[in-house]
Amino acid sequence: MTNPAPAPIVALTDKEPPREPRSQWRDVWSQFSKHKGALLGAGFLIFITLAVLLGPYVWTLDPQKLDIRNKDLRPIYTALWDSGAKVAIGHPLGTDNLGRDGLANLIAGGRASMAVGWAAMLLSLFIGTAVGVISGYFKKIDGPLMRLTDLFLSLPILPLLLVAVTLFRQPLRANFGPEGGMFILIVTVIGVTSWMPTARIVRGDVLALKEREFILAARSIGTTPFKIIQRHLLPNVLSPIMVSATLGLATAIITESALSFLGVGFPSDFPTWGKMLADAVPRMNDFPERVLLPGIMISLTVLGVNYLGDGLRDALDPRIRGR
């Protein structure tokens, strides 16, 4: 016996063909572009990245070129209020106590600082998130992983770096050159010693999230743990990760400067913002620009990342995005 198919209910039929669904990333972008701070932050970051990358081609002065006769020049803007200041058009941001050009150093220092900051931050973010999510989600390895975190939290960074330098500097120097080798070493050490707070925080969030109904639902329809982590957990722990990223960038730049300050960082003829700042502190009274310029650059970069992070978080959170 066959029943004839019931007639379609008029109210439930589509009156017109469905619109092309908006892609998720279009939504993300439209939300992101509404966030002025985020746009500004992203714009500034792009600008500073381009500036440090292309700067040396525009401002061709060698940052290491010593010009002892033109030492201790002030930036040209000081001439506005102090007509007696020693300034020169050739050195718009002045020179240091050995006559090295301020602008060229700022660009070269930015290259190093940005590279170290981003690389170390991404490394620590990657390790931290991975350890945090895994130990929060899989109860079996939670204990060992968290004890490993305790171990890393208690390792003193200075001896660790000295050990790393002793063991790995020569092979890295042979393969990547003196500066490249040191770069890899420093980025790794900063990354390896700064992922623990991120891991702890992410784990805490995951512990709470995985008891929520939507995870239970996902699990009940047979979603694999990997998919659950990817689709449901990671997007929900994005905001603490973003905060860690912002703080991590600043910490990495500053840790690098402290290391250079202690003599285990880059060679002395390799400027970074943090090191320029540290070196200039004793002359803060007479040459405030030498501390202020790198200091402002670090702050602005960190602020830029922070706003970008805020915007990204809002844009990626489906609950906020709709509104």
Next chain:
Amino acid sequence: MKMKTLLLGAAASFALAPAAMAERGSDGNVNIIYWQAPSIMNPFLSGGTKDIEAASLVIEPLGRYDPTGALVPFLAAEIPTVENGGVSEDLTTITWKIKEGLKWSDGTDFTAEDVKFTGDYCMNPEGGCAQLAKFTGVQSIDVIDPLTVKVTFGAPTPNPYGPFMGGQSPILQKAQFENCTGAAASSCTDQNFAPIGTGPFVVTDFRPNDVISLEANPHYRDPAKPAFATVNFKGGGDANAAGRAVLETGEYDYAWNLQLAPDVLAQMSEGGKGVPVAAFGTLVERIEMNMTDPSPDLPEGERATVAHPHPFLSDFNVRKALSMAIDRELLVEVGYGQAGRATCNLVPAPELYASETNTDCLVQDIEGAKALLEESGWTDSDGDGIRDKDGVKLSLLYQTSTNAVRQDFQALIKDWWSQIGVETELRNVDASVFFGGDAGSPDTFQKFYADVEMYANNFDGTDPQSYLSMYRCGNEPKPSSQWQGENINRFCNEEYDALLDELAMTGELDKRGEIAKKLNDIITKDTMTIVPLVDRGRVSAHSNSLGGVALNTWDSELWNIADWHRID
């Protein structure tokens, strides 16, 4: 510069000091800041300058060096010499007479037994005494009577003023340290923190690596001294902060060893609360050339050993050209100002031993250096700006310890060397690693896994014999000696070694001076093994209201603190 006039002012106030003397303890408190904090008051267990200087407030030697390097008696009645019969004709014994009526700060009598005990304490094989070198060659120490002690050496010793002379070997009280000899030395915390002494002050509270509180010694030999009732001796921070506390805020009265760039120091002294003072000793900042090949391609154990001579630094002309390219006057101006003098000598002082004819290096000669390299076949054959010869490039690794001034020097010298076609890679190493003797680390100055390195060194007292003997052939750091050794350059010269033997046998001062100068010239201008840069003085600062300071580089800076007083 402004500092020079200020220095004269300080000297004048010192000259007036005795007139201003008052009774003991009448001037209240004096604040001293050392940016390296003292960790122990027993110089025999530490050897660190900060500890020796702090201890000099409390314990004293028999005699000290004064700011001119002359010997002055402290606990001894006079300085023994051959003329007054104190030193035997054959130079094997020295007999010290002690002042009468000396008392320890606990009220007991100071006797020759204490002196003998101090010698035995340091020479105990298990004690790990830091000043053992002061007692080199000592055969026995004998008490003749309670106020006379005789030191006998195993061989003729032209300079018998090692034991009990200078801040490094002060006298400890036998009664206090009797149970602290040998292995027990380090368990005597109370004794090491608050030794009983004969000096002007007594420790009331010792906080290691932080602060020491002291008060005037009631049994000090001069009833009118010290003028200060208490001393607050703070440690920690950095030279910058210490200078600021004396020169700018006036919180402290005396700051030790202000290693600051000259412009920073000049700016600070505009604060007007105090004055910097400078004096010169024997400390010389130098570049040392590695005579052996430090190439990482060589197997461990052969790298930087005499088995492989250096590929290009073994050429005298290269070393000479490197030296000629350096403008030492400019280095002084940038790094040390009034506290430095350009020098070509390894032994810059005292006058008797300083080779004053060795001044050729003082003038920079870039063109001459280029010509010299050109002559000896080092040409830029492949046009990359770096000279080469037979496939060997003039490419150097230049290492030093981490220190703002040294990094400035590195930058300047790298620049000059690039002008004569020598490529330089810079490296700076944390000082605790660089100067440490860890045989496992590739970065120590002894191991010298670099082509050239820069640091400063000096000698204790006024006699350079042991200092010059460091460069004896065979005394180089090598794997078989766990990389211990003082001949850092791996220098080897028969004439030099023969002169050293001659020096050890010579007692007559003028003759000694002559030999020392010859030795100095061989290792500097004749072979350019050591390239001296700057004769580094010591800069300290005191407040305007502190009188009596006489900066001394031959002994502890606090050698005459009993004479310090308040001026209005």
Next chain:
Amino acid sequence: MLTYAIRRLVLSVPTLLFISFAIFMLLQLAPGDPMAQVPLTVPPEVKEKMRQALGLGEAPLVQYWKWLVQMFWIEPQVLWDNWFGTSFSEGKLRVISWQTRSPVMDIVIQRIPQTLWVVGLSYIVGVLIALPIGIYSAYRQYSLFDQSGTFITMIGFSIPPFFTGPLLIVIFSVQLGWFPSIYDTTLVVDSWAAFKVQLQQMIMPVMVLALQTTAQLSRYMRASMLDNLNQDYVRTARAKGLSEAVVVMVHVLRNSMIPVVTVIALGVPAIFGGAIITENVFKVNGIGQLLITALFANDLPMVMTLTFIFAFLIVLFNLIADILYGVLDPRIRYD
């Protein structure tokens, strides 16, 4: 919960032992020499003898074993003796610092007051400022308060204390002369006047350190609040007519505190670790200064003991943080 806590406590013993061994091996591997600060005028043979006297010639495992015995057997005895006047530890060798040749624990105890005064207080001040700022900036997201708060905290975080410290000294000690630039650790607070002096000398280091804490914590607080303010339960709470204060301060705050508590708890061991740079700039000479001088002097017993104490505190406070999770969020189940 209780069984979980007990299990964690028991587990922490082998963890700590393993950590102490890892730190020990790290320090052994690190280059450096306790004789590095002895002047070059002291000949190498003498330095070698001094090393022998410090016990450096022994095999690393023997040294580690000695340290273990001294730390876990003799030091508790000393503590016991101090409390009850007994003499169990008579004549036994304690953990001795290589720099000062005196027991490490005595120096640590001497240093704790100033570290707690300065670093501890700055942490409390920082937390007290950061939480309200974080809560309010999240509640009024993108308001003027939020924007300026973000700006100031970010600048505060990205400028290192080796710059802010000397800057404050130049302004307040050199130019204005209000506060001393050097901390007096011998000051005994026994009167109103002494307390005022103590306040004056504490204010600058506390400000510098609190700035860092505030910047960091307020960021986490704000982010966590933002996450929760948009949740469904908040709408429900508002819908059933709860006052705004109750919604924010009770419902949202409690849920938002979970990640923040971790950050706060993780920061507590760092208080005892002192603040290396700030302590150095203001010459506070607390635990941080002790650690850095010991590191530079390669005083291994001191470094070892201090890092072990930090490790102990870190393990302890991580445990506390985990238990607090369970208390704050009943959904978290450890068993």
